[in-house]
Amino acid sequence: MASFNFELVSPERVLFSGDVNSVVVPAAEGEITVLANHAPFMSAVRPGVVTVDGGKRLFVRGGFVDVNASGLTLLAEQAVAVDEIDREKLAADLKSAEDELKGATGEALAAAEDRFAALSAMMAAVRS
Amino acid sequence: MPSLKDLRNRIASVKATQKITKAMQMVAAAKLRRAQTAAEAARPYASKMETVLANLGAGISGADAPKLLAGTGSDQVHLLVVCTAERGLCGAFNSSIARLAREHISKLQQAGKTVKILCVGRKGYDILKRQYEKLILDVVDLRSVKQIGYANADEIAKRVMAMFEAGEFDVATLFYSQFKSVIAQIPTAQRIIPAEIPEGAGAAASYEYEPDEGAILASLLPRNLSVQVFRALLENAASEQGARMSAMDNATRNAGDMIKKQTQKYNRTRQAMITKELIEIISGAEAL
Numbered sequence: 001m002a003s004f005n006f007e008l009v010s011p012e013r014v015l016f017s018g019d020v021n022s023v024v025v026p027a028a029e030g031e032i033t034v035l036a037n038h039a040p041f042m043s044a045v046r047p048g049v050v051t052v053d054g055g056k057r058l059f060v061r062g063g064f065v066d067v068n069a070s071g072l073t074l075l076a077e078q079a080v081a082v083d084e085i086d087r088e089k090l091a092a093d094l095k096s097a098e099d100e101l102k103g104a105t106g107e108a109l110a111a112a113e114d115r116f117a118a119l120s121a122m123m124a125a126v127r128s
Numbered sequence: 129m130p131s132l133k134d135l136r137n138r139i140a141s142v143k144a145t146q147k148i149t150k151a152m153q154m155v156a157a158a159k160l161r162r163a164q165t166a167a168e169a170a171r172p173y174a175s176k177m178e179t180v181l182a183n184l185g186a187g188i189s190g191a192d193a194p195k196l197l198a199g200t201g202s203d204q205v206h207l208l209v210v211c212t213a214e215r216g217l218c219g220a221f222n223s224s225i226a227r228l229a230r231e232h233i234s235k236l237q238q239a240g241k242t243v244k245i246l247c248v249g250r251k252g253y254d255i256l257k258r259q260y261e262k263l264i265l266d267v268v269d270l271r272s273v274k275q276i277g278y279a280n281a282d283e284i285a286k287r288v289m290a291m292f293e294a295g296e297f298d299v300a301t302l303f304y305s306q307f308k309s310v311i312a313q314i315p316t317a318q319r320i321i322p323a324e325i326p327e328g329a330g331a332a333a334s335y336e337y338e339p340d341e342g343a344i345l346a347s348l349l350p351r352n353l354s355v356q357v358f359r360a361l362l363e364n365a366a367s368e369q370g371a372r373m374s375a376m377d378n379a380t381r382n383a384g385d386m387i388k389k390q391t392q393k394y395n396r397t398r399q400a401m402i403t404k405e406l407i408e409i410i411s412g413a414e415a416l
Contacts, residue, residue: 009176011278011358013169029338042180043338044347064348066180068335073176077278077351 002036005071008050008058010079015058023072024051025065034072041067047121049082050074057082059125061118085126094119132401135394139387146383152217153376160310160369166275167307167362174359177352181323183335184345194342196349199322200298205242207297208232209288209320211304211360212252213368214271219375221305221313221368226255228315229303233260244297248284248361276365281358288357289350292321304360305367311374313367320356323349 006023008016024033026048034041047061063076097116104112130138185197210229212222229245229252236243245260247253248268257264268287273280288300300321306314318324337344 007172007176009173011170011173011281011355012166014172027338040335041338042184042335042344044344064180064344066176066183073180075173075176075180 004034004036004038006052006074007071008060008074008076008079010076015076015079015081016052016056020053022053024049025072025074026050026060027065034067038067038072040069041065045074045076047118049125050079057125059085059122061122082125085122087126090119090122090126094123130397132394132397135390135397139390139394142383142386142390146380146387149376149379149383153373153380156218156369156373156376160366160373162275163362163366163369164307167359167366170359170362174355177348177355181348181352184341184348194346194349196292196321196353197323197345200295202298203241205244205297205299206236207244207246207288207291207300207321209246209248209284209300209302209357210252210256211302211364212247212249212255213364214250214269215368216251217375218368218372219378221371222249222251223255224313224315225303225305226252228317229256230259232301232303232317233263246288249364270361276358276361278354278358281361282354285350285354285357288321289353297321302356302360304364305371307363307366307370310370313371318356318360320353323352 003019003021006016006018006020007014022033022035024031025043026046028044028046031048032041032043043065045060045063045065048059050058050060052058058079058081060074060076061078063074063079066073066075094116097112097119101109101112101116208229210225212225216222233243233245243260243263245256245264246266246268247256247264249270250267253264253267268284270276270280291297292300299319302318302320304316304318306316308314
């Protein structure tokens, strides 16, 4: 199987860089699997799980994916390996986000909704 | 003529100062290494972002371009985001950024533009408020932040974005110090709104977009703003430590010189006193 270069970059560091065979990305309009020699493609990314070569799983939150001749680049606002997520802390965060969501109005509501959606996606990633 | 006790006290106090400056230099060196690694780690994201933006921006121009890219069409009101350190004792680091900002302000004011200032970091505020207190909108305090994270930059960028959307300014410029080396930090002014699109190879590849070009660009541009601010903050952090390191190195060396001089003076005075006493004893004995 042909391999291609995959880079997962967050503002603070490069999380993954190397040759891979396939990457599943949670794109804006549904999950896509990118294989080698994919046509140039650009999309926003939903909070969700990126699966590398069917094994390594990374949770990303917000960002962009850029596929071109030189490979696949994922610019993630936040990214963390699923194995490294602290379940207890996540559960607590999720709970506080839920409470926040109940009390929020106006602009704060949108922010709280965002946070809640991201955290629940993270939770789903940990559970699956 | 200072007495021996005075000299001894002075030497002791300079020695204590030297110890402090030496310690500060070493702390700055350690912090510098960390800041430099952080700045380097952030570089791939920023450069990838630039490539993506160059690809996208080449395709979109004219009337459909979002305001963040094309500007509001006027340049009457300027916002200056001045990033400085939270602490002093780092040579000319803060004052050189403030000087650059001041030059810009007077140039803009002469051209009849309105200037607004957002200070990031306490020190820049302290310097600028003497002259431009009325122009300063707010100060972002990062004193409690140990390691600058993307979240800090994002917060500042969001604030700038909100002001831009409310039509409070037309052009935003970011002031920070670019880190070249430990002895060279270059104060820099960078325009962030409207965004400067790097001249890329152009939209060579025919991309497929999902959802569509406009939507992606619209969400990419605010993010780019955050990234630019983040990069500026990281560069600043590295520059600050570099400047502090060389300033403290100088201070330590100066203290060393001073100790040497004072010790010499102390010894000479001591010797002179002994000689004087000897002469007194001898001439006293001769008189008998």
